[in-house]
Amino acid sequence: MSSSTKILLINSDRDLSEALIYQLSLNDEYQIIESGEDNVFTQINNNSFKIVIINSQSSKLNGHNVAKKLRTGGYKNPIIMLITHSDASNVDNNLSIEGNECITKPFKYPALLKSIELQLRQFGKTEDTQHNIGSYVFKPNSKVLESKNKSIR
Numbered sequence: 001m002s003s004s005t006k007i008l009l010i011n012s013d014r015d016l017s018e019a020l021i022y023q024l025s026l027n028d029e030y031q032i033i034e035s036g037e038d039n040v041f042t043q044i045n046n047n048s049f050k051i052v053i054i055n056s057q058s059s060k061l062n063g064h065n066v067a068k069k070l071r072t073g074g075y076k077n078p079i080i081m082l083i084t085h086s087d088a089s090n091v092d093n094n095l096s097i098e099g100n101e102c103i104t105k106p107f108k109y110p111a112l113l114k115s116i117e118l119q120l121r122q123f124g125k126t127e128d129t130q131h132n133i134g135s136y137v138f139k140p141n142s143k144v145l146e147s148k149n150k151s152i153r
Contacts, residue, residue, distance in 0.1 A: 004031040008049040048132040067098035078119035
């Protein structure tokens with residue numbers, strides 16, 4: 001089996017979540033793991049996700065707060081937020097948003113897929129790219145492998 005891109009789906013909308021998991025799992029490149037807001041950091045710490053998709057409904061899960069917690073917790077990979085139309089009116093383009101992209105629901109699946117591919121490609125070229133391998137962190141752009149005590153160039 002080839003290595004697949006792990007996607008964490010943080011979810012509060014069960015129906016949309018089932019459809020997303022089904023659609024994304026049709027693509028052999030992606031491995032989707034679903035999580036609620038409560039165990040996000042457990043999932044992040046136990047897996048190396050290339051991208052996080054936050055599927056929120058304002059009444060159940062505030063995607064902006066979850067994204068902010070992820071960023072302050074040190075998650076540097078792309079975050080795509082699936083937001084409602086009412087949430088879209090609250091997004092101010094002049095402010096720094098913790099998510100890399102906001103997609104307003106309803107949306108077409110190919111648009112989400114294109115966004116995932118674009119975010120992964122852009123992130124692969126940034127200085128912040130890092131891969132967690134067990135207790136090690138590999139930073140390919142700076143050619144550094146770090147452990148708790150050591151940094152190897």
